[in-house]
Amino acid sequence: MKAQRAVWGETLVKLAREDSRVVVLDADLATSTQAVNMANELPESFLEMGIAEANMVGVAMGMTTLGYRPWLSTFGVFLTSRSLDQIRVLVSQTHAPVRVCAAYSGLLNGSAGKTHQDLEDLATMRAMPNMVVLAPADEFELAAMMAWIAEYDGPVYLRVARDAVAPVFDESYEFKPEAVVRIRDGADVTLVSTGVQTSRTLEAAQLLAGEGIEARVVHVPSLKPLDVAGLVSELADAKVVVTVEEHSIIGGLGGLVAEVVADELPGVRVVRHGLADKWSESAPTPYLLEKYGLGPRQVADKVVEVLNGGNEK
Incomplete structure (x- = not known):
């Protein structure tokens, strides 16, 4: 049983080794989100943007015009609240292939404070045109989703939990878009x-x-x-x-x-x-x-x- 954030960090490195277009932009939370894996193993594919989430979204969109496939790394609330305008105008309206990865999503954020909880994110992102909205059940579904996202040519909102849960699926699981x-x-x-x-x-x-x-x-x-x-x-x-x-x-x-x-x-x-x-x-x-x-x-x-x-x- 592994935490989703750990699987997210490990899978990013795997995807980046397979595709040089994969980069990670982090907003000073790499240790928490586990984007630190990329910083340690593939530093040329890791960009530390500091506590400037809105700017990070703009840089990511710009990088897509050069052929990159950027993944954003920070707590979900800083993306769906602090950076919402940039996601709406720069990513959603342009259909840019930016992967909006919401770490520490939902209620259970390790006592980081209620200001860091985001209990409205699915409503916000579901209402946004062009945005794919995904919420994996466990580590196996997350890894399968990320493999699919890597091939998808458009914006995605991915909800990533902090803590491990009992697995629902296993390594044989295949993610099928849209399916229940x-x-x-x-x-x-x-x-x-x-x-x-x-x-x-x-x-x-x-x-x-x-x-x-x-x-x-x-x-x-x-x-x-x-x-x-x-x-x-x-x-x-x-x-x-x-x-x-x-x-x-x-x-x-x-x-x-x-x-x-x-x-x-x-x-x-x-x-x-x-x-x-x-x-x-x-x-x-x-x-x-x-x-x-x-x-x-x-x-x-x-x-x-x-x-x-x-x-x-």
Whole structure:
């Protein structure tokens, strides 16, 4: 079991050895994001830009005009908030092949402070034209995604978690753009998750099985583009759908699923479970998972509440 940030740093070096166009631009957080691997092993492909994220995005876009394929390295919040204008105008509007890599994404950022948490990033980036939005479940899916991204000729937002989670896939996994992935069968309730929260959601389903509730678990690695027909197929026979995400319930996975259901399956009930519309707090991971209802036990309890006719949010 390896942390996504470690796999990100290792895979970048591999990609750069295979393709001289691959470069990493870092905003003074290489040790945290593990871009330091590139600095140590291929220093000619590593550019330290300092704490100047907006400028880093501009430089990256400029480098694409010379044929480079730049990967950005910093905490996600500094990209989706501090550098949003540059990403919107310079990267998205020009369809530049800049890889916007959001390290320390979501709620669990190692007590770095609530100012460094980003619980709105999927909503922000999903609404941006031309932007591919990806959230891998584990280290294996991340590596497979990065191999695909390396060949993609356009902008990508990649959500990278800080800490390791129990693997969902293995080394045989192949990432297929747009596709949704059923990772567990069940007929009593359908759980839809994304990113590393899928690992905890799968554990919740296993807890529910011990209580006589069989949950189908569907993983959505690509929030944009999305295989709408594939998602509809997974949800069409659902008694109730519960979306589970380490993100605000507004505009992220829950919003995406609700949009699809409203258009295609208006009779299906959707309950969104994630962060409520309020600012979070900074604390150790176990405390935050319990407080915000994202640990396996808390997710399982939420599902039981929903099945018993409880609150819809």
